[in-house]
Amino acid sequence: MMRRLLAVWHARNLEFLRDRPTLLFTLLLPLGVVVGMGFIFGGPPRPLFKVGVLGPSLGSHANPFLHERYVQFVPIHDVTGGLYEVTHQRIDLLLDLDGTARYWVNTDSPKGYIVEKLLIVADPGARRQPVTGQAIRYVDWLFPGILAMNMMFSCLFGVGYVVLRYRKSGFLKRLHATPLTAFEFLSAQVLSRLSLILFVTVLLYLCIGAIIHFHTAGSIGLLLLLAVSGSLSMIALGLTIAARFASEELVGGLLNLLTWPMMLLSGVWFSIEGSPRWVQWIADIFPLTQVIDGARAVMLDGAGFAQIMPNLIYLAVTTFVFLAFGAWSFRWRVE
Amino acid sequence: MPESAPILEVHDLVKQYPAVAAVDGVSFAVPEGTCFGLLGPNGAGKTTTIEIMEGILPPTSGEVRYRGEPLGARFREEAGILFQKTALQDFLSVRQSVQLFRGLYSHGLDVDEVLEMCALEKLASRDNRKLSGGQQQRLLLAIALVNDPQVLFLDEPTTGLDPQARRNFWDLVESIKARRKTIILTTHYMEEAQLLCDEIAIMDRGHIIARGAPQQLLREHFAEVLLELPRSEFPEPARALPLKLIDASDRVEISTHDLDATLRTLIEAQVPLRNLRIRPANLEDLFLELTGKELRT
Numbered sequence: 001m002m003r004r005l006l007a008v009w010h011a012r013n014l015e016f017l018r019d020r021p022t023l024l025f026t027l028l029l030p031l032g033v034v035v036g037m038g039f040i041f042g043g044p045p046r047p048l049f050k051v052g053v054l055g056p057s058l059g060s061h062a063n064p065f066l067h068e069r070y071v072q073f074v075p076i077h078d079v080t081g082g083l084y085e086v087t088h089q090r091i092d093l094l095l096d097l098d099g100t101a102r103y104w105v106n107t108d109s110p111k112g113y114i115v116e117k118l119l120i121v122a123d124p125g126a127r128r129q130p131v132t133g134q135a136i137r138y139v140d141w142l143f144p145g146i147l148a149m150n151m152m153f154s155c156l157f158g159v160g161y162v163v164l165r166y167r168k169s170g171f172l173k174r175l176h177a178t179p180l181t182a183f184e185f186l187s188a189q190v191l192s193r194l195s196l197i198l199f200v201t202v203l204l205y206l207c208i209g210a211i212i213h214f215h216t217a218g219s220i221g222l223l224l225l226l227a228v229s230g231s232l233s234m235i236a237l238g239l240t241i242a243a244r245f246a247s248e249e250l251v252g253g254l255l256n257l258l259t260w261p262m263m264l265l266s267g268v269w270f271s272i273e274g275s276p277r278w279v280q281w282i283a284d285i286f287p288l289t290q291v292i293d294g295a296r297a298v299m300l301d302g303a304g305f306a307q308i309m310p311n312l313i314y315l316a317v318t319t320f321v322f323l324a325f326g327a328w329s330f331r332w333r334v335e
Numbered sequence: 336m337p338e339s340a341p342i343l344e345v346h347d348l349v350k351q352y353p354a355v356a357a358v359d360g361v362s363f364a365v366p367e368g369t370c371f372g373l374l375g376p377n378g379a380g381k382t383t384t385i386e387i388m389e390g391i392l393p394p395t396s397g398e399v400r401y402r403g404e405p406l407g408a409r410f411r412e413e414a415g416i417l418f419q420k421t422a423l424q425d426f427l428s429v430r431q432s433v434q435l436f437r438g439l440y441s442h443g444l445d446v447d448e449v450l451e452m453c454a455l456e457k458l459a460s461r462d463n464r465k466l467s468g469g470q471q472q473r474l475l476l477a478i479a480l481v482n483d484p485q486v487l488f489l490d491e492p493t494t495g496l497d498p499q500a501r502r503n504f505w506d507l508v509e510s511i512k513a514r515r516k517t518i519i520l521t522t523h524y525m526e527e528a529q530l531l532c533d534e535i536a537i538m539d540r541g542h543i544i545a546r547g548a549p550q551q552l553l554r555e556h557f558a559e560v561l562l563e564l565p566r567s568e569f570p571e572p573a574r575a576l577p578l579k580l581i582d583a584s585d586r587v588e589i590s591t592h593d594l595d596a597t598l599r600t601l602i603e604a605q606v607p608l609r610n611l612r613i614r615p616a617n618l619e620d621l622f623l624e625l626t627g628k629e630l631r632t
Contacts (some may be wrong), residue, residue, distance in 0.1 A: 169422030174478075177389055177416040178439040179408065333391070 021250050047072035049115040052082050054096040063097050065122035071115065086112075086131050088300075090271065093119065101126040136300055139212050144295035145268035146208070147201055148230065152262060152288050154197050155234035156241070156255050159189055163242040164251050167334060176332035183327045186243075190235045190323070197231045198224075217302035223295065226308060229315035230291035236322035237287065243326040246334040262288040290314050342367040342486055342517045343388065348397035350383050350541075357383040358394070359541035365534075367485075370508075370518040372532035372549075374525075374618065380541040381521040382419060385490050388519065389416050401486070412440060415484030417475050419491045423463050430459040433477050440482035453477040453507060469500025476507060486517040493527060505530060525618040535618070539626045553616050556624055562589040562597060563612040573604050581623055588620065 048070040055075065066073060074091065076082040082094040086104050092111040094104040101123050105112045107130050119126055166172045175185060202224075208214070216223060241254050265272060265279060266288040272280060283289045294311035297303035341364035350358040358380045365371040373381040386392040388399050390406040401410040423432050433446050433455075450456050453473045458466065463474060472492060479487060489508070493501040501524075508531055512518060522528050528535055529549050536546040545552055569587040574580065578597065581588040591597040594613070601608060 166424075170418065170420055171422045171424060173391065174416075174418060174421045174423075175439075177391055177411075177414070177418075178436065178482075179411040179441075180439050 019247055019249065021245075021247070049093075049111055049118075050074060050091045051115060052076035052085055052091040052094045054079065054082060054094065055098065063101060063123055065095070065101075065119050065126075068118055068122060071118070083131065088136050095119070095126075102129055103127070104129045104131050106131045140214060140300060141296070142269070143208060143212065143214055144299050145266075145292050147204060147227075148266075148288055148291045148295060149263060149268045150204065151197055151201055151227065151231055151291070152234050152259060154200065155193065155231055156238040156259055158196075159193050159235050159238040160242040160251055160255050161248070163189065163239065164246065164248060167242075167246055167331070168248075170333070173333040182330040182332070183323075186239050186323060186326055186330065189239060190232060193235050194228065194231050197235075198227060201227055201231075214299075216299045218298035218304065222303075222305060222308065223298050226291060226294045226298065226312065226315075229312050229319070230287060230294075232319040233287040233290075233315040233322065236319045236326060239326040240322045240329070243330045246331075262286045265289070267292050287315055287318055340367060341365055342402060343519070344400045344403075345384070345388060346398050346400070348384060348387055348399070349395045350380075350387060350392070351395040356541050358387070361397075361538070361541070361543055363536055363543065363546060365486075365517060365519060367517050368515045369533040370512055370520060370531050372528040372535040373519070373521040373538060374523065374528055374535055374622065375521075375538035376523060376622075379538040381538050382490055384538070385488055385519060385521050389414065389488050391416075412442065412482065413485040415479035415482060415487040417472075417479040417487075417489045417492050419494065421475055423474075423478075425464065427463055428460050429455055429463055429466070429474055429477075432463045432474060433481055436478045437481045443482040444480065446481070449477045449481050452480065452510070454503075467500070469496050469503060472496060472500070472504060473507065476504070480511070484516065486519065487511060489518060489520045491521055491523070493522070493524060501527075525622075528618055537618075537622055537625060544625050545621070549618060552621055553618070556616075556621050560591060560594055560613055561616050561620055562591065562594075562601075563587075563614065564589070564606070564608075565610050568607045568610060570604075570606060573601070573606050576600055576604055581620070583623060588623070590616065590620075590624075 050072045051074070053066075053073050053075055054077075076085070076091075076094060079094075079096075082091075083104060085091045086094045086106050086109075089106055089109050089112070092105075092109060092115045096102050103116070103119060103126055105116045105128065107113075116128075163172075166175075172185075209216075237258070238255070241258070242251055245251050245254075261282070263269075265283040266286050267283070268288075272283055290311040294303075294308040297308055343365040345361060345363050348358050348361040349356065361380070361384055363371075373384060375381045383392065387394045390399075390410060399406055401407075401414075404410075424435065427435065430446060430450065433449055437443055437446055437449075444452075447456075450459055453476055455470070455473055455477055458470060458474075463471075466474060476489075476492070479489075492508075493504050496504065505527065508518065508520075512531070518531070520528070520531060532549060534546070534548055535552070536543045537552075538544070545556075547555070564587050566582075566584075566586050578600065579590045581590065589597060589601075598608075
């Protein structure tokens, strides 16, 4: 038995070692993840609280509160924007140091409560301006991200592996012998997956929404448009990955390479606003970020068409680019 | 277009891979309404040739013309193809599989008509993964026929089928021939080629080494009969006899047009004849004669 086991073990090792792209990928992915995590989460310890300070420059103020440790002070240029941040608990407190210090704090925010105590100790004369309005529950904030993440997995893996399986089994080769074009085939795959994803997403939206008592602030139609645009872009991305390759390991690895950074950096679980600027630039490239940002704007803030138009345009452009590249690089058969 | 005009023409076809020329300067023409057979052992280049003819594989050089024009949209509409190996989409019934392909062509036959033609009516609702080998091939043939093709490519269609299923498949192909369809067939079953083909081309190492009607080729290369003797019973000194010997794997064959004289020679040389078999020459013998190799090696 051991001899047979070893023979199969050896043959499989040879197969793996000779599949150079997969081998290279297997070595580079973990390395990339470690290096990337180091950049994102490395460096000095992160502050515990985030306080917005109105005005162009932080350095011009001598308030002792600005010297508190473990508090990150970020400049805020206008009161309206600052209040929005406090209301949505993106910052824990908003401070105006012109003249007598005054501050806005969200009474529903636990971190706001604590950082307020620190401020009172440092500057007992500061005037309190409680923020009115409903704070966003984490579950409400998370809901659009979860829906979009589910869409992403279905788009990328659902389409990528199916096309790969068709190619390996020879079914694509058989289709190639008919008048069907690559663009027609890919479009059919996109539309088929799109209908499925929309059905599942609407179902999840209704079920989870009912369980957590969620109410969308904006237009449901707009949300649906965003879901269609986002799905199209991510399905097209999945097809681009599967357009050429015939190795499950390579395609699986490439899909993981896309899904993991998207899952971590697109703001599904936590906001990346405090991350370095370059991390935010990378995040903005991902279609998932555009979907989540747009969905949160519609679902939580009641954003209209004009506000999410940049997201929709980005998703439409990437759909076209991915689909065109996929059709160009498409292979009907295993080379 | 006159009836004998070629429906397909192959000009100086070359397919070069890094280590080998799979097809090396092949040319022939197929008249409309005939069954043309490409014969050869595994690796001879016949599947590569047929796949280039089907427009699936690009040639390194040379070209294939359909009705005088390079392969294009018209060819794809009018060609039916049965590959050596084809997987179908999972979870589809026989009828749904045929319907899927019917939907890819602008013209064609009614799905029920195709199912009836290929004796699949009773299997119409069965999952296509739950068919026997013969039934699976009949389904693939039905798919190849769904666009009512003018030219039908069959790449080793009966490989792996049991004798009964093979005979059933041949009957089906005969019925398609009767509808004046052009058929391009690759096979390494000589009986299949002799039964179905009007003209054959024998390939070896990327070249066509003989071409013509099966009976004409046999007449050109063979006398009337072949004598077969087990190799183990054929004494080495008898190889010096003035006979036309062909070595097969387990036997020695003697080709002759004078059976009486050959038998007398063998008896005089004291060659044991108790396992002697006399039969007419077939395409298998022709291939052996031309290449020194057996067809199914």
